[in-house]
Amino acid sequence: MLIWLHSRMSAQIDVRLEALASGAAAPQVSSGMSARAPAAETSRTFYLETFGCQMNVHDSEKVAGVLSSRGYRQVDSSENAALVLFNTCSIREKAAQKVFSRLGQYKAGQDGGRIIGVLGCVAQQEGEEIFERAPWVSLVCGSASYRKLPELLAALESGNRRVTGLDTDTDETFETEMTRRDHPFRAYLTIIEGCNKACSYCVVPYTRGPERSRASRAILEEVRRLADAGYSEVQLLGQTVNSYRDPSPRRMSFSELLAAVAGVPGIRRVRFTTSHPSDFGKDIVADIEAVPAICDHVHLPVQSGSTKILRAMQRTYTHEQYLEKIALIRAARRPISVTTDIIVGFPGESEQDFQETLTLLDEAQYDGAFSFKYSPRPNTPALTMSDPIPEEEKGRRLMIVQERQRQIQTMRNETLVGQSFEVLVDGQSRRANQWAGRSSSNRVVNFTSPRSNLLGEYIQVRVTRAGPNSLVGEHDI
Ligand code: SAM
Ligand code: SF4
Numbered sequence: 001m002l003i004w005l006h007s008r009m010s011a012q013i014d015v016r017l018e019a020l021a022s023g024a025a026a027p028q029v030s031s032g033m034s035a036r037a038p039a040a041e042t043s044r045t046f047y048l049e050t051f052g053c054q055m056n057v058h059d060s061e062k063v064a065g066v067l068s069s070r071g072y073r074q075v076d077s078s079e080n081a082a083l084v085l086f087n088t089c090s091i092r093e094k095a096a097q098k099v100f101s102r103l104g105q106y107k108a109g110q111d112g113g114r115i116i117g118v119l120g121c122v123a124q125q126e127g128e129e130i131f132e133r134a135p136w137v138s139l140v141c142g143s144a145s146y147r148k149l150p151e152l153l154a155a156l157e158s159g160n161r162r163v164t165g166l167d168t169d170t171d172e173t174f175e176t177e178m179t180r181r182d183h184p185f186r187a188y189l190t191i192i193e194g195c196n197k198a199c200s201y202c203v204v205p206y207t208r209g210p211e212r213s214r215a216s217r218a219i220l221e222e223v224r225r226l227a228d229a230g231y232s233e234v235q236l237l238g239q240t241v242n243s244y245r246d247p248s249p250r251r252m253s254f255s256e257l258l259a260a261v262a263g264v265p266g267i268r269r270v271r272f273t274t275s276h277p278s279d280f281g282k283d284i285v286a287d288i289e290a291v292p293a294i295c296d297h298v299h300l301p302v303q304s305g306s307t308k309i310l311r312a313m314q315r316t317y318t319h320e321q322y323l324e325k326i327a328l329i330r331a332a333r334r335p336i337s338v339t340t341d342i343i344v345g346f347p348g349e350s351e352q353d354f355q356e357t358l359t360l361l362d363e364a365q366y367d368g369a370f371s372f373k374y375s376p377r378p379n380t381p382a383l384t385m386s387d388p389i390p391e392e393e394k395g396r397r398l399m400i401v402q403e404r405q406r407q408i409q410t411m412r413n414e415t416l417v418g419q420s421f422e423v424l425v426d427g428q429s430r431r432a433n434q435w436a437g438r439s440s441s442n443r444v445v446n447f448t449s450p451r452s453n454l455l456g457e458y459i460q461v462r463v464t465r466a467g468p469n470s471l472v473g474e475h476d477i
Pocket of ligand 2: 195198
């Protein structure tokens, strides 16, 4: 599930560096740029703030890895940093605005001589125009160019005032030599970059470029290294993760890859997100049924319940075809939770269209949903569509969707009271004996246990209470 967040990555949390390519040597700075002698320790500090989805969080791990392997040290406040980086999101207008308002705090004269850099989707979308809007920025780099960051920084250190890395069609993003993973038990792993779909509201094909899948062998080697380093859960990432096409002669299908990742010794849980409904088939359901390590959760964004609006969104399926995918999942031998994304107020969405979205919520019975007001984005076909919906009406529809979904989740979660689930413990409350974790179905479970030191363990929890967004339980010893 894409969890939207805005994190100021802390340098205090568990840090692990993994060499992605064994024995990888530090690449040479490209010709024309001379690498300077290592500067004083303090000048090689960086602060990295992340906006957006899990793919951005993972991209930040790659950036932190690349910089750390070149002698940079991450700090948890921009005050103490020589280099301040923002890894940005432009999926909705508000997300992009947030970035510019953060940048505003570092106006020339107030930046204390720091190098300010913009990474990620806003960098890719706005390109060199960022220099116009925020002239104190000196580095603009999209996600496909992170490997080049040391070269770009060297160019700045050697006197260049502004540098950019804005390629979109390279597969280099997969193969950064070092990735610094910030979660101690769960590792993210991008298996497919970019997107070849053309949803009419979406900036991703522009900001992340065309689809590029990573070779299955490289993925499996990385999973083996992750397992050796102690990770027991891996989450395979992609904007349309199930559109994966193995570029190597092995030609592994996505479902074969899922099973192979789950088969790596030491891996106890495999998650994958986000799945596109048009590429979702029964082979994935069969995998989940057959392989316990593949988590019983599918994030399957529908966006709208109206076939008319789905067509205008260029989503490539109808209301009925989408429900057929849900039926496949619900027919599985073990229960599989399903979550989704919804957009309300797309241009031309009538009250009737909106009611069809509510009907779909009732039919699909989702275990969770992220819902958004449609946000017009640059370069997208929907930008010029007629019949925009007023902001106030979008807000009304959003509240109705969220309330309906809340009721559905409350009802569904209540049916789980009394059942016992395996939970990977990943949080500890300040209160004694209070813990938090996630079930295979990706539900948050808060629970009590007489035991201490449970972080990173898989334990059984019996559910005693349920709310719309989480379960409460007791360690089932
Ligand atoms: N690739 C995924 C898919 O096909 O559903 C989604 C990726 S997108 C980063 C995450 C979610 O943001 C989408 O599912 C959609 O609900 C929402 N989103 C994307 N563009 C949007 C826009 N212009 N306005 C509002 N929500 C948007
Ligand atoms: Fe955007 Fe559609 Fe691609 Fe998802 S499938 S990233 S919504 S274009």
